[in-house]
Amino acid sequence: MVVMNEIWQQINEIDTRFFLLINANYSPIGDFCMFWISNKWIWLPLYFYFLYLIFKKLERFDFKLIIIIALLIGCTDMFCSLLLKPTFKRLRPCHQTTLKSKVHTVENCGGQYGFASSHAGNTFAIATFLYLWFNKRYKFLLLFLWATLVSYSRIYLGVHFPLDILVGAIIGIIFGNIAYKFCMKSSILK
Numbered sequence: 001m002v003v004m005n006e007i008w009q010q011i012n013e014i015d016t017r018f019f020l021l022i023n024a025n026y027s028p029i030g031d032f033c034m035f036w037i038s039n040k041w042i043w044l045p046l047y048f049y050f051l052y053l054i055f056k057k058l059e060r061f062d063f064k065l066i067i068i069i070a071l072l073i074g075c076t077d078m079f080c081s082l083l084l085k086p087t088f089k090r091l092r093p094c095h096q097t098t099l100k101s102k103v104h105t106v107e108n109c110g111g112q113y114g115f116a117s118s119h120a121g122n123t124f125a126i127a128t129f130l131y132l133w134f135n136k137r138y139k140f141l142l143l144f145l146w147a148t149l150v151s152y153s154r155i156y157l158g159v160h161f162p163l164d165i166l167v168g169a170i171i172g173i174i175f176g177n178i179a180y181k182f183c184m185k186s187s188i189l190k
Contacts, residue, residue: 128176
């Protein structure tokens with residue numbers, strides 16, 4: 001147990017240093033951009049575009065697919081927010097008393113706990129699901145650029161450590177793969 005605590009302390013130190021390095025590089029323009037990049041409502045036109053691409057490929061409206069995507073996002077979000085955050089109870093950087101004076105935040109800090117990032121989980125789940133479904137076409141790699149940008153904004157805004165983001169992204173990729181495989185086996189996307 002002592003060894004595990006020492007390993008966690010080393011990981012936490014590296015994660016904190018990396019966080020401070022990223023979070024310290026801010027500007028008024030960056031604050032404005034990252035605030036909006038992190039806002040889920042700003043992406044509504046992109047989500048509608050995703051739906052358009054999906055229905056264009058299917059050549060029909062499929063309510064089951066909308067339910068699958070909603071469940072994908074809901075499951076990813078609940079896994080991060082309702083299971084991991086209360087289990088690990090890792091404070092967000094902006095809530096840690098030892099870091100508060102060093103953390104640059106743009107608006108509010110969010111909930112108390114940050115491990116793992118729901119923003120990262122949700123965006124990487126969508127990116128993975130769509131990338132796989134569109135047959136891994138090169139242009140759909142841009143989905144991962146979008147997910148990475150949203151995730152990066154969370155560090156910039158001072159509400160997540162890089163490890164929170166990394167674990168959230170991995171969870172999103174796993175959930176996106178599971179949803180895709182489920183849809184293919186049940187012939188929802190064929």
